[in-house]
Structure formats: structure tokens, C-alpha cells
Amino acid sequence: HRFALPVLASGFSTQKQSSSTMQNFDFYNPTRILFGEGRISEIDDHVPPNANVMVLYGGESARRYGTLHEVVESLGNRRITEFGGIEANPRYETLIRAVEKANTAKVDFLMAVGGGSVIDGAKFVAAAMTFEGDPWSILTQHGANVQSAVPFGTVLTLPATGSEMNQGAVVTNEKRRSKLAFKSPHVFPQFSVLDPTKTYTLPQRQLSNGIADAFVHVIEQYLTYPTGAMIQDRFAEGLLKTLIELAPKLNENNHDYPTRASFMWATTWALNGMIGAGVPKDWASHMIGHELTALYDIDHARTLAIVLPSLLRERREAKREKLLQYAGRVWDIHEGDEESRIEEAIKRTRSFFEGIGIPTYLSDYDLDDAAIDAVVTNLRSHEMTELGEQKEITPEVSRKILQRSL
Numbered sequence: 382h383r384f385a386l387p388v389l390a391s392g393f394s395t396q397k398q399s400s401s402t403m404q405n406f407d408f409y410n411p412t413r414i415l416f417g418e419g420r421i422s423e424i425d426d427h428v429p430p431n432a433n434v435m436v437l438y439g440g441e442s443a444r445r446y447g448t449l450h451e452v453v454e455s456l457g458n459r460r461i462t463e464f465g466g467i468e469a470n471p472r473y474e475t476l477i478r479a480v481e482k483a484n485t486a487k488v489d490f491l492m493a494v495g496g497g498s499v500i501d502g503a504k505f506v507a508a509a510m511t512f513e514g515d516p517w518s519i520l521t522q523h524g525a526n527v528q529s530a531v532p533f534g535t536v537l538t539l540p541a542t543g544s545e546m547n548q549g550a551v552v553t554n555e556k557r558r559s560k561l562a563f564k565s566p567h568v569f570p571q572f573s574v575l576d577p578t579k580t581y582t583l584p585q586r587q588l589s590n591g592i593a594d595a596f597v598h599v600i601e602q603y604l605t606y607p608t609g610a611m612i613q614d615r616f617a618e619g620l621l622k623t624l625i626e627l628a629p630k631l632n633e634n635n636h637d638y639p640t641r642a643s644f645m646w647a648t649t650w651a652l653n654g655m656i657g658a659g660v661p662k663d664w665a666s667h668m669i670g671h672e673l674t675a676l677y678d679i680d681h682a683r684t685l686a687i688v689l690p691s692l693l694r695e696r697r698e699a700k701r702e703k704l705l706q707y708a709g710r711v712w713d714i715h716e717g718d719e720e721s722r723i724e725e726a727i728k729r730t731r732s733f734f735e736g737i738g739i740p741t742y743l744s745d746y747d748l749d750d751a752a753i754d755a756v757v758t759n760l761r762s763h764e765m766t767e768l769g770e771q772k773e774i775t776p777e778v779s780r781k782i783l784q785r786s787l
């Protein structure tokens with residue numbers, strides 16, 4: 382009946398129509414992917430020969446495991462400025478120092494070597510270097526005011542966020558306890574190197590984080606309400622099933638190339654714009670999760686595992702049809718009445734996170750009611766007051782969601 386609505390309702394209500402058919406969309410993704418073992422040496426072919434490059438990286442991993450050296454080697458005789466020390470959940474204050482250093486050195490190309498934090502950091506630096514006015518407003522205006530950016534490439538060392546092939550970034554301002562996102566078509570990477578062997582040094586915790594983050598990226602763009610978007614739905618279900626299949630094989634001691642290759646490519650596709658084209662999106666788990674990270678420094682992916690299962694339960698009526706589709710097509714749950722199938726799908730989602738070693742209750746992180754109050758207060762001050770695909774997740778609904786995770 383939902384699928385019949387557009388036809389029946391076409392003369393009456395465009396609103397109903399837009400809520401049950403695929404929406405109009407632009408699909409634009411200019412990022413070149415250099416996928417496979419040994420591709421770092423080809424960076425040389427994709428950076429302008431006379432570029433004055435800043436290489437950005439995180440703590441120690443890029444240097445310790447030799448990736449930084451390979452990148453510098455490939456850049457040959459180009460002028461290079463290094464900027465290390467970009468934190469997990471990159472700090473605004475650190476990135477502003479990178480902007481100053483890059484502008485002083487007249488840098489005109491950036492290379493990010495790391496995970497989502499370093500790549501996001503580079504995106505912010507790229508936009509802030511040419512920005513006139515207070516760069517903090519890039520984040521408070523979520524990128525709407527970004528007119529240009531310095532071009533950049535990336536070498537991904539941690540499959541998780543999808544930042545290597547998208548136009549988004551998230552930056553934390555420690556003083557303000559704010560973690561805010563921005564997006565702009567100017568900050569798509571020019572190219573990204575995806576070498577699955579670069580994941581071999583990842584500890585279990587980061588592998589599990591990567592699985593969980595990508596899983597929730599897909600869910601946030603899929604588990605909303607039906608719009609008849611067959612391609613996006615089937616693609617999303619394929620990604621979810623792939624992540625579920627890969628999860629038990631992804632452990633820090635198993636350096637199986639095909640497993641790592643599929644893992645890396647799945648996380649990229651989870652958030653490169655394709656499955657989100659023309660469909661409603663939730664993103665409430667992310668927005669609530671960002672507050673948890675800003676306040677309590679919990680890994681991004683772990684915050685999602687705390688929020689999502691409870692969000693699905695709180696929003697089960699609004700998401701009913703998609704929950705049933707998810708139960709059947711992703712978890713192969715076909716027995717029982719609708720309520721029990723939905724319940725089982727939500728349970729399996731929570732066990733999936735627990736099964737890869739990610740605790741899903743606030744108490745597992747030593748948090749209680751006081752933390753919920755703090756998150757709700759910050760959601761208000763960040764104007765996160767109408768979240769979700771139906772804009773119905775007010776701060777009070779966010780509170781109920783978190784209370785289900787106590």
C-alpha cells in the first residue's frame with residue numbers, strides 16, 4: 382500500500398508523494414581511488430610536479446610502520462613540510478596551527494596519511510587555508526560558507542569513516558566541548574590510496590571500530606522508511622551482509638589480503654554518497670554519539686554502538702517497515718509475527734556489536750543519568766533538536782533513547 386501511495390496521492394498531496402518515492406538527487410563524486418597493494422609509489426603521478434606539499438599525519442603509527450616514509454619517497458623532489466600530531470577526534474586548535482604553518486610555507490597541496498581523524502583534519506586545513514573570516518564559522522555553518530579549498534590527496538590506514546571518498550569532516554573544539562561536522566564539495570580528496578596491507582598493523586580495537594562505524598553509516602541511510610529506492614536498498618543490504626560476514630575473520634593476527642581488501646572497500650562505499658542518494662537519512666545516532674565523544678572521549682564507533690540499538694527500539698513504529706525488511710533481508714529472520722521479527726533484528730544488532738568486542742551500554746563506560754543530562758544539554762546548545770529522518774527526535778526523545786542504554 383505504501384508503494385501505491387504516490388499514484389493515489391499524486392493529485393492531493395505532494396508531501397506524501399515525496400515521502401514515499403525516491404527523491405531527486407545530484408550524484409557527484411570526483412575522488413580517484415588507487416586501490417591495492419603497492420599503490421603508494423604512484424602518488425607521484427597524481428600530485429602536480431611543482432607542488433609545495435604539506436604531509437599531515439597523526440600520532441606515531443604512520444611513521445612507525447613506514448607509511449610516512451613511502452609517501453615522502455614517492456613525492457620525490459617536491460618541497461615538503463611535515464605536520465604530525467593530529468589527534469584521534471582532531472582538535473580545532475591543532476588544525477589551526479597546521480593552517481598557519483601551511484600558509485607561512487606557501488603550501489599548495491596537502492597529503493593526509495592516516496585514518497578518518499587525519500583525513501578530516503586535512504579537509505578542515507584545506508578549507509581554512511583560503512577562508513576569509515573566522516574559521517570556526519566553517520563548523521558552526523557546517524561548511525555552507527566554504528567557497529574554495531586547497532587540493533589534497535590521502536593515504537588511508539584505517540578503514541572506517543569513508544572520509545577518503547566523501548566531502549565531510551568532523552572537528553572537535555576542546556574548549557567548547559563541541560564536536561561539529563562540515564561538508565563541502567570543495568573537500569572531496571583528489572585521490573585516495575587504499576592499500577589493504579596498510580591495515581595489518583591495526584589493533585583489534587580499531588578493526589572493530591571500523592566495522593561498527595561502517596555498519597552504522599549504512600544503517601543511518603537505509604533503516605528509515607521505504608521510498609522504493611531498490612538500488613540503494615540492495616546495495617546497503619549487500620554492504621551490511623558483507624560486514625557481518627567479514628567481522629569474525631577480522632582479527633589483528635589474521636593478515637588475509639582478500640578479507641582486508643573487502644573490508645576496506647566496504648567501509649569506503651558505506652559513506653561515499655552512493656547509498657544515500659535520493660533516500661531519507663537518519664544520522665541521529667551520529668549526532669548523539671558526537672556529543673558523547675566530545676564530553677567523555679569515547680571512540681566514535683563505540684558511541685554509535687551505544688546509541689543505535691536503543692534508537693531502533695525507541696523509533697520502532699516510525700521505522701517499522703524498514704525494520705521488517707532489515708530483519709528479513711539482512712538477518713534472514715523469517716519466522717514469527719512482525720513484532721517478534723523486529724525485536725529479534727534489534728537484538729541481533731546489539732549482539733553484533735557486543736560480538737566484536739564493543740560494549741553497548743552506558744554503564745560499560747562508567748556513565749549514568751548525569752551523562753544523559755549533559756548530552757541532552759549539549760544537543761540543545763548545538764541546535765540538534767529535530768534529529769532523524771522524520772525530524773521527530775527532540776532532545777527529550779534523545780533522552781529516552783539514552784535511558785534505554787543505561
Ligand code: NZQ
Binds near residue numbers: 501652
Ligand atoms: O595517531 P596514530 O598514532 O596514527 O594512531 C591512530 C589513532 O590512534 C591509529 N591508527 C590509524 N591507522 C593505523 C593506526 N594504528 C595502527 N596501524 C594503522 N594502520 O588508530 C587510532 C584512531 O584513528 P582515527 O583516525 O581517529 O580513527 P577513525 O578512522 O575511526 O576516525 C575517527 C574520526 O572520524 C570522524 C569521527 O567522528 C572521528 O573524529 N568521522 C568522520 C566521518 C567523515 N569524514 O565522513 C564520518 C564518521 O561518521 C566519523 O564521524
Ligand code: ZN
Binds near residue numbers: 542594667681
Ligand atoms: Zn561514523
